[in-house]
Amino acid sequence: MxxxxxxxxxxxxxxxxxxxxxxxxxxxxxxxxxxxxxxxxxxxxxxxxxxxxxxxxxxxxxxxxxxxxxxxxxxxxxxxxxxxxxxxxxxxxxxxxxxxxxxxxxxxxxxxxLVRVLGSKQEIAQMHAEARKDTTRWSFKGGTGTYLRAVTLPECVAAARREKRHLVVRVEVIDPSNVEVCETYAHYRRSLSDSPDATGETWTTDRVRKESYATILAAFWYRQRYGLLDIEVGLSASMTTFRWDLSATRLIMTVEDPNRAMTALAGTFYYENCDTELRLSFEQARRVPMDMYKKAPLSDEPTIEEVQDLFGRIGVPLPKAYDGRDVVDIARKALRAVDPYGETRPGALRRHVT
CATH class of the missing domain: 1.20.5 (Single alpha-helices involved in coiled-coils or other helix-helix interfaces)
Known part of the structure; x- marks a missing residue:
């Protein structure tokens, strides 16, 4: 119950x-x-x-x-x-x-x-090699473009020629006719080191001017020899302490220290903003009339007269004080530039200039 x-x-x-x-x-x-x-x-x-x-x-x-x-x-x-x-x-x-x-x-x-700091010459050279691989475009902004002439331009053109593809190159260097900015750049480089660099030369105003002239000459020389190369050259009235190399896949920013650099992959925030910076800077630079390449032909071994005629036609005349030896020096720097990172690079373009 x-x-x-x-x-x-x-x-x-x-x-x-x-x-x-x-x-x-x-x-x-x-x-x-x-x-x-x-x-x-x-x-x-x-x-x-x-x-x-x-x-x-x-x-x-x-x-x-x-x-x-x-x-x-x-x-x-x-x-x-x-x-x-x-x-x-x-x-x-x-x-x-x-x-x-x-x-x-x-x-x-x-x-x-994806922003990396590079800490050696070998690592920087390796990053440049990766940037050049299969690229269809290259933008450079810096002082006088020594590494561009020594390695980047000849190897990019050679690779494009092998694959028969289009290559777009945009270069901005110091205006060699602007003596003041050339002096400023030379003074800056000497203030970092009075010793000769990897090329074996010290930095003077005359060297800065010749290096920039050599970059212009190299641009015309390669343009005349590869029809699928679209190259533009801008001359800056101001110097920069950085050097930008930008390909389709990565950006490499170097400084005067050959063992220090920074790199970023395409698509990153840093890469895209540097790309914009280079475009805007180039638009403000004085353009070299690259369309004159047909009117001032250059031999495989450019002569003194050919070089002088070229610079006269494009509105960037060589200084009157320059003699034949100076012109030969410019041609040598254009086609036989020494790699500032110290690597020996044999190639068909290392010719003696008459």
Whole structure:
């Protein structure tokens, strides 16, 4: 009896909250029991009447339960609709902002990871080799373009010729006719070291001018020999302490220390901004009329007269004080430049200039 009472106490609260369901369940059990009782106890017509009546009552109770549940759910639905659902667009907007922030942060971190500092001549030379590999474009901005003439230009043109592909080169160097900026650059280089550099020469104003003249001459020489080369040369009225070399795949920025440089891959924040910087700087430089290459042909071994005629035609005349030996020196620097990183590079373009 105690157990029954305890069970009844446990069931009573549930039955009170779900009276309609409990009554329907009880009726279903009672009618089910009556339906299986013998006809002698409960006649068949009485069973049928009881089943029909109980079915109607059960259906009424079920309908009542459904209506009650709808009434209970209405406030909840209203709360959800007016509350959480109303705020859903705002929350989704915040979620998109968070995702954009995470994406931007990840991109910035990736960009920082792809900016590397190079710490040796060998590593810098290796990065230049990787930048030259299969590139279709090259942009340079710096002092006089010694490494450009010694390595970059001949090797890029040679690779393009082998593969018969188009090559676009843009070069910006110090204006050799601007004596003031040439003096400034020479003074800067001497202030770093009075000793000869890897080329075996010391920096003077005259050397700066000849190196820049040599870069111009080299541009015309290569343009005349490879029809798929589009090369532009700009002359700057100001000097820079950096040298930028930018290919289709990476950027390399060097300084006067031959063992220090920085590189970044294409697509990174640093690469894209340096590309923009080089474009804008080149637009402000004085352009060399490269279309004159047809009117001033250069021999495989440029003569003194050919070199003088070329510079006269393009509006960058050589100083009157220059004699034949100075012109030969410029031609030698143009086609037989010494690699400033000290590597010996044999090649077909290392010719004696007459």
């Amino acid at each position: 105690a157990r029954f009472t305890a069970a009844l106490k446990r069931v009573a609260p549930w039955a009170a909250q779900n009276a309609d369901g409990a009554i329907a369940l009880l009726l279903a059990v009672v009618i089910g029991v009556l339906g299986i009782m013998p006809d002698k106890i409960v006649p068949t017509d009485v069973q049928t009447q009881l089943v029909n009546a109980a079915t109607l009552v059960i259906m009424a109770l079920v309908a009542t339960a459904l209506l009650r549940d709808r009434v209970r759910q209405a406030p909840v639905e209203e709360t959800i609709t007016s509350g959480a659902l109303a705020q859903l667009p705002v929350r989704l907007s915040r979620l998109e902002e968070i995702e954009a922030l995470v994406h931007g942060t990840r991109k910035a971190l990736d960009a920082l990871q």
